[in-house]
Amino acid sequence: MEEGNTIAKRAGSRLCCLCNERKPALKRPKTLEQICRDCFYNVFEEEIHQVIVGNHLFKAGERVAIGASGGKDSTVLAYVMSELNRRHNYGLDLFLLSVDEGITGYRDDSLETVKRNEVQYGLPLKIVSYKDLYGWTMDEIVKVIGLKNNCTFCGVFRRQALDRGAAYLKVDKLVTGHNADDIAETVLLNILRGDVARLSRCTSITTGEDGPIPRCKPFKYTYENFNQNHTYAYFKKLDYFSTECIYSPNAYRGFAREFIKDLERMRPRAIVDIIKSGENFRISTSTKMPEQGTCERCGYISSQKWCKACVLLEGLNRGLPKLGIGRSRFLENSNDNRKEAKRNDGDRSIESKQCGSLDF
Amino acid sequence: MACNSGNCQSNCSQNEQVAQDDSIPAPTTGSDDGANNQQQQGVCLKCKVSPPISSGGGGSGDEARFCGDCFRTNLFGKFRLAVTSHAMITPSDNVLVAFSGGVASRVALQFVHDMQQRAQRNYEASKDRSLPVFGVGVAFVDESTVCSISNDEVEEAIQEMKSTVLELAPPVKQFHVVPSVSLYSSGSSDEKDRLMKLIGAVDDVTGKDDFLMHLRMWALQKVASENGYTKLVLGLCTSKIACHVIAATVKGQGYSLSADIQYVDARWQVPIVLPLRDCTAQELNILCRIDGFGSLKTLQLVNDHPSGINGLISSFVRLLQEENPSRESTIVRTAGKLTPFHFNRLPEINDSSVPLATLRRQKRYNLKPQESISSESFCPICNSPVINSDLPSCGSLKPFKFREFAASCCPSCQFQILPQDQSSMKEFYSLLPEGLVSRSKHKDNDNLDMLREQVQDCLLSNSDDET
Numbered sequence: 001m002e003e004g005n006t007i008a009k010r011a012g013s014r015l016c017c018l019c020n021e022r023k024p025a026l027k028r029p030k031t032l033e034q035i036c037r038d039c040f041y042n043v044f045e046e047e048i049h050q051v052i053v054g055n056h057l058f059k060a061g062e063r064v065a066i067g068a069s070g071g072k073d074s075t076v077l078a079y080v081m082s083e084l085n086r087r088h089n090y091g092l093d094l095f096l097l098s099v100d101e102g103i104t105g106y107r108d109d110s111l112e113t114v115k116r117n118e119v120q121y122g123l124p125l126k127i128v129s130y131k132d133l134y135g136w137t138m139d140e141i142v143k144v145i146g147l148k149n150n151c152t153f154c155g156v157f158r159r160q161a162l163d164r165g166a167a168y169l170k171v172d173k174l175v176t177g178h179n180a181d182d183i184a185e186t187v188l189l190n191i192l193r194g195d196v197a198r199l200s201r202c203t204s205i206t207t208g209e210d211g212p213i214p215r216c217k218p219f220k221y222t223y224e225n226f227n228q229n230h231t232y233a234y235f236k237k238l239d240y241f242s243t244e245c246i247y248s249p250n251a252y253r254g255f256a257r258e259f260i261k262d263l264e265r266m267r268p269r270a271i272v273d274i275i276k277s278g279e280n281f282r283i284s285t286s287t288k289m290p291e292q293g294t295c296e297r298c299g300y301i302s303s304q305k306w307c308k309a310c311v312l313l314e315g316l317n318r319g320l321p322k323l324g325i326g327r328s329r330f331l332e333n334s335n336d337n338r339k340e341a342k343r344n345d346g347d348r349s350i351e352s353k354q355c356g357s358l359d360f
Numbered sequence: 361m362a363c364n365s366g367n368c369q370s371n372c373s374q375n376e377q378v379a380q381d382d383s384i385p386a387p388t389t390g391s392d393d394g395a396n397n398q399q400q401q402g403v404c405l406k407c408k409v410s411p412p413i414s415s416g417g418g419g420s421g422d423e424a425r426f427c428g429d430c431f432r433t434n435l436f437g438k439f440r441l442a443v444t445s446h447a448m449i450t451p452s453d454n455v456l457v458a459f460s461g462g463v464a465s466r467v468a469l470q471f472v473h474d475m476q477q478r479a480q481r482n483y484e485a486s487k488d489r490s491l492p493v494f495g496v497g498v499a500f501v502d503e504s505t506v507c508s509i510s511n512d513e514v515e516e517a518i519q520e521m522k523s524t525v526l527e528l529a530p531p532v533k534q535f536h537v538v539p540s541v542s543l544y545s546s547g548s549s550d551e552k553d554r555l556m557k558l559i560g561a562v563d564d565v566t567g568k569d570d571f572l573m574h575l576r577m578w579a580l581q582k583v584a585s586e587n588g589y590t591k592l593v594l595g596l597c598t599s600k601i602a603c604h605v606i607a608a609t610v611k612g613q614g615y616s617l618s619a620d621i622q623y624v625d626a627r628w629q630v631p632i633v634l635p636l637r638d639c640t641a642q643e644l645n646i647l648c649r650i651d652g653f654g655s656l657k658t659l660q661l662v663n664d665h666p667s668g669i670n671g672l673i674s675s676f677v678r679l680l681q682e683e684n685p686s687r688e689s690t691i692v693r694t695a696g697k698l699t700p701f702h703f704n705r706l707p708e709i710n711d712s713s714v715p716l717a718t719l720r721r722q723k724r725y726n727l728k729p730q731e732s733i734s735s736e737s738f739c740p741i742c743n744s745p746v747i748n749s750d751l752p753s754c755g756s757l758k759p760f761k762f763r764e765f766a767a768s769c770c771p772s773c774q775f776q777i778l779p780q781d782q783s784s785m786k787e788f789y790s791l792l793p794e795g796l797v798s799r800s801k802h803k804d805n806d807n808l809d810m811l812r813e814q815v816q817d818c819l820l821s822n823s824d825d826e827t
Contacts, residue, residue, distance in 0.1 A: 187609065188606070188609070190694075191605065191691060191694050191695070192680065192687065192691060192694075193690070193694075194690045194691075194693060194694045195694075196694060196697045196698075199694070255676075255679070255680060255683070259672070259676045262672055263669065263672060266566075266669055266672065267669060269775075270610050270611070270669070272612075273609075273610060273611055273612030273772075274609055274610055274612075276612045276614065277608065277609040277610075277611075277612050277613060277614025277615075277617070278609070278614060279614070280614040280615035281614045281615070281617070281618075281698055282615065282617075282618050282698045282700075283697075283698060283699065284699045
């Protein structure tokens with residue numbers, strides 16, 4: 001590789017490889033070239049722009065909500081989206097959408113960050129909270145169910161919360177800061193958990209196109225390796241909150257994450273290879289895909305009679321923390337499968353707190 | 361119907377020697393309390409006679425539940441179901457068992473031998489001698505030139521293997537020692553150097569590991585076809601397959617994954633069958649222990665501690681398995697839901713000596729082709745099917761054979777095995793065994809043959825007569 005030799009020479013002369021003017025500040029993870037800060041910003045932003053344009057993620061005039069948690073990925077996303085929207089005239093109406101799960105010592109702090117982002121980037125902010133939507137905070141839920149399976153509750157609730165927030169804002173799309181590592185973890189998790197249906201969907205850059213709100217992930221090809229997002233945020237001195245959720249240590253995703261981190265150290269491109277494998281898996285279109293319907297209780301999109309959030313809520317409100325977790329460990333003393341149990345549930349009266357009606 | 365599930369708690373008693381002994385309590389129905397009682401009283405769940413393999417609560421679930429005989433029967437049952445339902449071994453076959461000295465291949469060899477012995481007894485007992493007995497051979501790939509084991513250790517191991525194979529008679533089995541250099545057909549003195557240089561040209565640690573594995577497979581194929589074998593039995597178990605699923609995902613080989621993990625893989629000249637696909641490494645280890653099969657520890661060491669990404673994956677799967685003992689099976693089951701390829705089924709047997717039941721069973725279990733047969737391109741190194749979009753249009757590369765070769769490889773081999781710069785690639789190509797190089801040219805003809813075979817049923821035999 002002749003190029004490699006020239007790069008080595010340039011590195012020796014201690015100037016940025018790309019502009020040859022300024023002092024280098026970091027190494028580009030993919031090519032290990034040394035570049036200066038400004039070139040890094042340009043290259044990074046240009047890559048995201050190419051992903052957005054190349055995958056036709058947006059149309060002019062669309063209202064787009066940015067899922068903002070206050071963490072580095074969503075902060076960088078918010079910053080870059082508003083930057084590119086301005087620079088390349090995407091013509092988008094951008095909003096910040098944040099979810100308050102009710103985790104003291106974690107979410108309340110990161111929400112302060114998002115409120116500051118609203119001011120810093122000039123993007124209107126909407127916060128949806130579990131307490132308002134479901135009547136439960138994560139703290140309360142964890143007190144009832146303990147530290148295993150709490151991520152199941154939070155994930156299901158958050159997804160619906162984002163959709164409801166998006167509906168409130170009347171947006172056409174939702175963008176999230178999921179990066180390549182996240183998607184690679186999801187591919188692995190779906191293999192480990194036996195979920196072929198999800199396996200076929202999880203690598204798409206836009207998901208949920210046939211649902212209420214399509215969701216896209218512009219950072220799909222951004223490695224977390226060498227912390228590109230982190231580096232960008234650090235150099236740009238973006239305001240973000242960098243602690244892990246206090247309930248996460250027991251999440252099953254942790255296994256996949258550990259493995260991916262070790263893997264990245266050995267072979268950085270393995271992350272993108274996992275995503276490529278995920279896209280190329282031979283999954284028959286006649287594989288039992290879930291049929292799309294609506295939840296009988298709240299009207300949200302659901303492949304079963306009740307949406308997962310309603311099932312989980314039902315369990316919480318009736319003091320049956322395991323309801324909806326795992327396969328047939330449904331009701332006590334019941335060996336019937338899930339569908340039968342649901343049929344029973346629908347007939348009984350519900351003394352639970354209402355979840356708000358979904359208005360599409 | 362023999363119960364193959366290790367967790368079966370029903371009253372299927374295979375043992376003819378049901379004890380009349382009053383001290384053994386009446387068996388309770390399959391509830392947890394009942395099982396606990398019996399375990400406390402130290403009786404196998406299945407036959408309710410012998411004590412379980414490990415009484416006193418130690419050992420894995422299966423060891424505490426079943427006695428040695430029932431455990432072996434369960435395991436052999438899984439093996440036999442796989443063999444019969446996929447018609448892996450028919451009476452007219454000559455089967456080569458790949459033997460590494462490890463636990464899985466030892467069990468594979470033993471079970472194949474047991475099956476052969478049974479067939480032999482039936483043959484001798486039957487009056488008309490209509491069903492011939494299938495032949496069995498054993499092959500060991502000697503990689504001492506490329507690995508770090510000393511010659512003495514390998515010699516010792518080979519002697520041990522020879523005596524093992526000798527003991528597994530009658531029927532007599534031929535034992536082939538296949539040195540890695542046998543891939544080079546010329547028999548000249550520099551083949552060892554060529555091989556060493558070839559392996560040395562691979563920089564990536566994982567790539568080297570995988571390249572050795574591919575060369576091992578080519579060597580087995582060579583010895584199998586040169587000695588008239590019709591099937592190649594590998595001892596790949598659930599655990600190894602689970603690791604392969606993750607490995608293929610991580611190396612960007614998601615497309616070809618479903619080809620490698622089926623019971624049957626007929627893209628090779630000598631089709632590969634995996635009769636131990638449903639057995640976990642743990643079960644095989646238990647069997648080896650209770651039956652006293654010595655495992656060749658030195659060779660085990662090389663096989664079981666791969667370096668690089670493969671090693672990382674092994675420890676990852678082991679960790680998952682500790683957290684949940686059924687994780688390996690779940691992984692294999694998930695991957696099993698991917699669509700297989702047309703070569704993942706054995707061609708329908710037209711042999712009249714095969715019993716009708718076998719033919720019927722094969723028809724039932726043979727995976728139906730789910731898509732139009734497209735002629736696949738195969739990577740000349742790892743033989744995995746390559747998606748057409750990964751292959752460049754070859755017009756511009758024609759003049760240089762080594763470039764054409766490199767372009768025909770799958771992206772994974774291109775990255776981790778082939779050298780990156782032109783001159784090293786040229787040298788690498790010149791060091792390759794002739795068989796690997798010429799293969800890529802013959803593949804197109806094979807594809808056409810396979811296509812014709814698939815549409816055979818639709819072709820009208822007298823179509824030429826119509827005018």
